[in-house]
Amino acid sequence: MARTLAEALIASRTEDHVEPGAICRVRVDFAFANDITGAPAIAEFARMGAETVFDPARCAIVPDHFTPNKDIASARQVQAAREFARKQGMLFWEVGRAGVEHAFLPEKGLILPGEVILGADSHTCTGGALGAFATGVGSTDLAAAWALGETWFRVPETIRVVAEGKTSPWVTGKDLVLSLIGRIGVEGARYAALQFEGQAIEALPMDDRFTVANMAVDAGAKVGLFIPDARTLGYANKRAARPFEPVFPDPGAKYAQTVRMYASRLEPVVALPHLPSNVKPAGECAHIDLDQVFIGSCTNGRLRDLELAAAVLKGRKVHERVRLVVIPATAEVFAEALKRGFIETFLEAGAAISTATCGPCLGGHYGILAPGERCLSTSNRNFVGRMGHTGSEVLLCGPLVAAASAVAGRVADPREFLGLDEVPKGGEEE
Amino acid sequence: MTDRFLGKAWVYGDNVDTDVIIPARYLSTSDPAELAPHCLEDLDPGFMERMAPGDILVAGSNFGCGSSREHAPLAIKGAGVSCVIAASFARIFFRNALNIGLPILECPEAVKGIRSGQRIEVNLAEGRILNLDTGEVFSATPFPPFLRELVARGGLVPTVKARLEEKRRNAR
Ligand code: SF4
Numbered sequence: 001m002a003r004t005l006a007e008a009l010i011a012s013r014t015e016d017h018v019e020p021g022a023i024c025r026v027r028v029d030f031a032f033a034n035d036i037t038g039a040p041a042i043a044e045f046a047r048m049g050a051e052t053v054f055d056p057a058r059c060a061i062v063p064d065h066f067t068p069n070k071d072i073a074s075a076r077q078v079q080a081a082r083e084f085a086r087k088q089g090m091l092f093w094e095v096g097r098a099g100v101e102h103a104f105l106p107e108k109g110l111i112l113p114g115e116v117i118l119g120a121d122s123h124t125c126t127g128g129a130l131g132a133f134a135t136g137v138g139s140t141d142l143a144a145a146w147a148l149g150e151t152w153f154r155v156p157e158t159i160r161v162v163a164e165g166k167t168s169p170w171v172t173g174k175d176l177v178l179s180l181i182g183r184i185g186v187e188g189a190r191y192a193a194l195q196f197e198g199q200a201i202e203a204l205p206m207d208d209r210f211t212v213a214n215m216a217v218d219a220g221a222k223v224g225l226f227i228p229d230a231r232t233l234g235y236a237n238k239r240a241a242r243p244f245e246p247v248f249p250d251p252g253a254k255y256a257q258t259v260r261m262y263a264s265r266l267e268p269v270v271a272l273p274h275l276p277s278n279v280k281p282a283g284e285c286a287h288i289d290l291d292q293v294f295i296g297s298c299t300n301g302r303l304r305d306l307e308l309a310a311a312v313l314k315g316r317k318v319h320e321r322v323r324l325v326v327i328p329a330t331a332e333v334f335a336e337a338l339k340r341g342f343i344e345t346f347l348e349a350g351a352a353i354s355t356a357t358c359g360p361c362l363g364g365h366y367g368i369l370a371p372g373e374r375c376l377s378t379s380n381r382n383f384v385g386r387m388g389h390t391g392s393e394v395l396l397c398g399p400l401v402a403a404a405s406a407v408a409g410r411v412a413d414p415r416e417f418l419g420l421d422e423v424p425k426g427g428e429e430e
Numbered sequence: 431m432t433d434r435f436l437g438k439a440w441v442y443g444d445n446v447d448t449d450v451i452i453p454a455r456y457l458s459t460s461d462p463a464e465l466a467p468h469c470l471e472d473l474d475p476g477f478m479e480r481m482a483p484g485d486i487l488v489a490g491s492n493f494g495c496g497s498s499r500e501h502a503p504l505a506i507k508g509a510g511v512s513c514v515i516a517a518s519f520a521r522i523f524f525r526n527a528l529n530i531g532l533p534i535l536e537c538p539e540a541v542k543g544i545r546s547g548q549r550i551e552v553n554l555a556e557g558r559i560l561n562l563d564t565g566e567v568f569s570a571t572p573f574p575p576f577l578r579e580l581v582a583r584g585g586l587v588p589t590v591k592a593r594l595e596e597k598r599r600n601a602r
Pocket of ligand 1 (some may be wrong): 065100101102121123297298299358361362379380425
């Protein structure tokens with residue numbers, strides 16, 4: 001039977017019969033938690049009577065959510081994670097050398113094409129950009145994977161998203177994925193696998209692909225998969241921490257549904273409160289004033305995102321009423337952004353910059369909102385109270401809209417500031 | 431685990447997300463007793479003061495969407511909610527609930543036929559939901575056999591424990 005990419009990936013790691021709806025026992029290549037989900041996973045691991053993880057080089061904890069430790073309780077959670085990781089000999093990185101897990105782990109070559117990845121964090125689906133069956137689970141499932149090196153999956157149906165044509169230079173991966181969610185809704189792909197294809201998808205730089213795959217879960221999907229190509233392999237070969245074998249879909253595979261998008265019609269967009277599917281063209285929201293803008297997170301804290309934001313902010317100032325918080329998603333991204341002058345641009349524009357952390361994305365720290373405040377954020381969720389008080393509001397967007405809006409003090413289309421040739425081209429150096 | 435529940439219904443809408451079930455500001459603990467007082471705090475302030483142990487949550491589609499935090503079903507269970515009936519569940523919440531032993535039922539018809547405050551009786555093994563105030567009976571979507579076994583064994587922890595013991599025996 002011809003297989004979709006999701007089916008082919010599961011089949012490569014199971015002895016069971018693979019077809020949509022079947023439940024399979026699947027080998028796991030890599031399993032990780034963060035500082036919040038690590039603590040319950042460690043407790044459940046003990047309750048399972050497990051003593052050692054299946055392979056310490058394939059198990060990790062990334063302390064990224066409440067780090068640098070924001071209070072004593074968070075410090076204790078990280079302490080427990082650190083002690084467990086040391087005892088098990090598994091991977092753990094200290095703050096300052098790590099980053100937001102879904103940006104950091106691919107960068108370290110720990111998530112690779114053809115693999116099955118389990119993470120105790122819903123945005124684990126980011127790894128789908130590399131053609132890995134990467135999906136989020138809870139702490140108990142993760143503990144089971146640490147103990148056994150395997151998990152169970154119900155084989156998902158696959159929805160193919162075909163983006164034909166060419167996007168305009170102001171349209172980023174974030175605009176593409178928000179437009180998709182705006183169309184199919186936050187549960188449009190519930191329990192399903194998304195498989196991205198088409199000219200506009202192939203043209204996306206790696207960093208934008210991570211952005212698109214990242215938000216698969218915010219359409220309800222289990223995974224958001226890209227078919228490995230030269231760009232994927234270029235990225236993975238340079239970084240791989242272990243050998244890997246990419247997996248591809250078969251021609252003639254059956255898809256539950258095909259969603260077609262016409263890339264040339266896409267525009268820079270924002271998602272209004274309080275659902276990621278509440279999508280509007282940025283240009284139609286110029287009446288919305290802002291108190292804060294956040295550029296960062298596992299969705300848009302990568303080098304390409306900072307490059308785009310810097311292109312807008314170069315020689316401009318953040319609006320006097322607005323706080324701009326910029327958080328490069330990993331230490332490597334920070335160092336490279338420094339080298340290329342982006343950090344200097346942000347400082348001169350009047351931004352607050354922090355070491356890599358999830359920070360304000362989940363209302364942790366580094367930019368919590370007061371009642372009545374409104375933040376435009378490059379992260380992935382705008383639920384009630386997500387970044388602070390329940391009386392605050394979050395709007396979502398890509399890095400160009402974020403930077404343009406920080407300057408304008410209100411939602412702004414990047415075309416207000418950047419001409420056709422002023423948007424940096426992406427993807428050449430991969 | 432008992433599989434019959436009797437409680438008052440608390441009805442909410444679609445897309446009840448994990449951020450309102452248990453906000454991130456309380457995630458520096460994973461102790462159900464510490465999480466429970468904040469259960470649904472950002473959706474329905476005062477829920478915890480007004481609810482009684484055994485009460486039943488009823489919600490629309492995509493219940494538990496958002497983050498993977500197991501703290502969400504833990505907070506609901508810790509609060510004393512006996513079970514959650516929804517038109518549909520987000521996939522990670524679905525797994526988490528079964529794994530930690532929070533009873534859940536998928537039943538769009540029941541969601542349409544239940545109002546807040548009505549008394550509901552649930553027979554988990556049969557997937558039967560009875561609205562005691564209207565006399566209406568609903569049947570939940572049955573789980574596949576694999577998941578029924580998982581639930582019957584008491585969740586994922588005992589299941590993995592048994593697997594590990596078997597492995598150790600075989601290694602000897
Ligand atoms: S950056 Fe935000 S969405 Fe991403 S892992 Fe951190 S808290 Fe979650």
